[in-house]
Structures are given as structure tokens and as C-alpha cells.
Amino acid sequence: MDDTLRHIIARNRAGARAAIPSVCSAQPDVLRASLMQAQTLDRPLVVEATSNQVNQDGGYTGITPDGFIGYVHGIADAASVDRDRIIFGGDHLGPQAWRSMPADAAMDKARVLVRDYVKAGFRKIHLDCSEGCAGEPAQLDDGQTAARSADLARVCVDACEGDTAGLLFVVGTEVPPPGGARADEDEDIPPTDPAAAKATLAAHGDSFGDMSLMIGGLVVQPGVEFSPTDVQQMPLDRDPGLLTALDGWPGVCLEAHSTDYQHPAVFPRLAELGFAFQKIGPALTFAYRQALYALDQISATPGALQAVMEQVMTANPANWKGHYHGDDVALRHQRHFGLADRIRYYWPNPKAQAAVAAVRDGFHRPIPDADLQKVFSEDVLARAEVLSGDQVQRLIDAQIQLALDPYFFDEAA
Secondary structure, three states: OOOHHHHHHHHHHOOOOOOEEEEEOOOHHHHHHHHHHHHHHOOOEEEEEEOOOEOOOOHHHOEOHHHHHHHHHHHHHHOOOOHHHEEEEEEEEOOHHHOOOOHHHHHHHHHHHHHHHHHHOOOEEEEOOOEOOOOOOOEOOHHHHHHHHHHHHHHHHHHOOOOOOOOEEEEOOOOOOOOOOOOOOOOOOOOOOHHHHHHHHHHHHHHHHHHHHHEEEEEOOOOOEEOOOOEEOOOOOOOOOHHHHHOOOOOOEEEEOOOOOOOOOHHHHHHHOOEEEEEEOHHHHHHHHHHHHHHHHOOOOOOHHHHHHHHHHHHOHHHOEOOEOOOHHHHHHHHHHOOOOHHHHHOOOHHHHHHHHHHHHOOOOOOOHHHHHHHOOHHHHHHHHOOOOOHHHHHHHHHHHHHHHHHOOHHHO
């Protein structure tokens, strides 16, 4: 799979509607369903971990880079998915997880981070040093960001010990402020200015020097975003002209973050606009929650799982407070059904795990069609019929796969 990403970039830059989905999640059912879908379609798939999620200290998942690859490979093996179709990516790798520290100390941690990612087998490396550390501005300028990213890029190259096959850097960032990006007067999300994107890429090229040929992606905002309660759909007839930022860089494509929940027609349109790397995360864990809550409603104790999750989330509000807003009714709704899907941080909680197991293990015989049709769409039920595993697992996998389906549009093969 060493040349897969470069091949997709080349096809995209030649005008084909070519793109690859990038799944950013550590949730085991999400990974299982996504990997099985890629296997069925005979497609490659990028699986990404973020610097806050997976790092040398364990991140919020408690998993190191080497452990993450072993974890994903274990899921793939159990699902009979070929390991060689999986491309591992690291997202927002830099000093972010340690930005409360002085820059020198945070960068020391970041060097260990990227070295460990590369040595573990990650090859799609998004370097993001745009956020300031202790005593610095919240956002750094292109020059300082690029210089720090180049520092980390050199660590990555050295970690390859002469075998840089497949190593590809993604640069730039387009992280929205808390609550989502700000809509313009037409209620659209403004895309990145092409001149600003071009300047970001040029600054990284200057700093990277002989490593600049390893840059394969530039993160920009195409005009897609979602808040906890709304999706800002990208206007299909709009071309923000971001491909012009890649003039003189034939081996570079655009990368889109926050593409979750967009209309299916958006994804091939993004490919036409140069976005060969298309990321998805919360929409898949949202689908996982949908399936669990559907099963909860037809279980022997309807609503028991949701009640436990409410207890778990209100007992420890750190992962949703500040992200959700409104009165008590609105906050409760967002905790369970918000598009930001902050509930995903609570599934590993022991009480949540026990409640999920109670739902999953509570169906001792096939679920009657009448009950299934109350809580699952016809599309989910039809997909579940052709999947493998027990009925409950097939329903969960089907819900997740339907959310990922639009990313595998025909011309991406």
C-alpha cells in the first residue's frame, strides 16, 4: 500500500473524482464495520489517530501509537480483513497535547510523539504546530508553524532509518472554534482564502527544503461544518478556487476535515475540487449510538441504556460541558443526540460498558421484524441481511456502514 495515497493524489490532480475516506475513530465497532466495508468493496482505507487520542503517554484512550496499530490489526484479523489495505494516519501531530507547557518542552514531547508514530508504522502524517504554547499567542503565524513542522518532519524521516517509502506529510490546519465554524451572512461556512492557503503551503515548502517532496496534502476549509444541532451543507455549485493554492505542487492534494453528515453528493464534488483526502469521525460514532439506542428501545428494559448514559455523562461533564449550550432540556438532548457526539467519550466507562453489554446480550432469539421496523430504517435492515455475525452485531455494523457509504463513491475506486 506504499504508493496508494500517491496514486490517488495523482488521479485526483489529473481531474478524476478520486478520493479516499479517512476514518478517525478508536471505537471498536466503528473500526470493525469500516474495515469490513473496505474489504467488501476491495478498497483501501485510512485509519487515523489524533495526538490527544493516542500518544506516548497513552492519550485519552490509554493507547500508544504502537498499541493502536496492534489494536486495529486485531480488529481486522477478527473480521477477516486484509491488513495491507489499511493505511495508518496521524492527525494534528505536534505540541497540542502539551501546549500548556513552554514551547521547548512541548516540542520535545512532540518529537517523541512523531518518532513513535512513524516507528509504529503510521505513514500519513499530519503535522500541525499552529497552536501556541505557554506564553505564546493562541495561533502562530505561517513561518513559525512551518519551522516547527519541519523540525518534526526531520524526526519522522530519521525514524524511518532510510526507508521512507509511503511516508507522506499533510500540512496546514483548519480547526474551527468551539461550537463550530462561523457562518457568513448567507449562512454558509466561508472557505479558506486561496491566497492564504497558497502562503501556508509555500511557507512549509521553504522550511521543509529537501523534504518538501514528501508533502502530499494541505488541510483547508472547503465550506463544510457541523455544530451540535445543525449541519452546514456545502453549496454544490460553489468553487472556492482552492486548487489554485496547489499551483506548482503536482504531488499535493487538499484534505477536508469535518465532512461528517454532508449530503452524499458533496463527497464527489469535493473530489472534483481537489479534496482527495476526506475525513470522517463523529458521524460514525453517532451511527453506533443510533444503533445501540434503537436496540435499547426494543430490549426487555426499554430506555435502560440511555438512563445509564445520562448518569455517566452528568456525573462527569468535562467532555461535553462547554461544547453544548442551552437550557436543561436542550443540554439533555445534545448529550444524547448532538451531532458533535460528545457521548463517544463515555462508552469506555465501566458502567456504560456494562449497560451496552446488557443490551447486546439481552436478545436470546431473533428479533421479530415488527420490532425491528419500529426502530431501524429499511436501508439498515437490508444491509444487515448481507453482513456477517450475530443479528445484533449486523444491525450495528449496518448502521455504521450506511454513514460511511457516501465516501466510497464510484469513481474513487
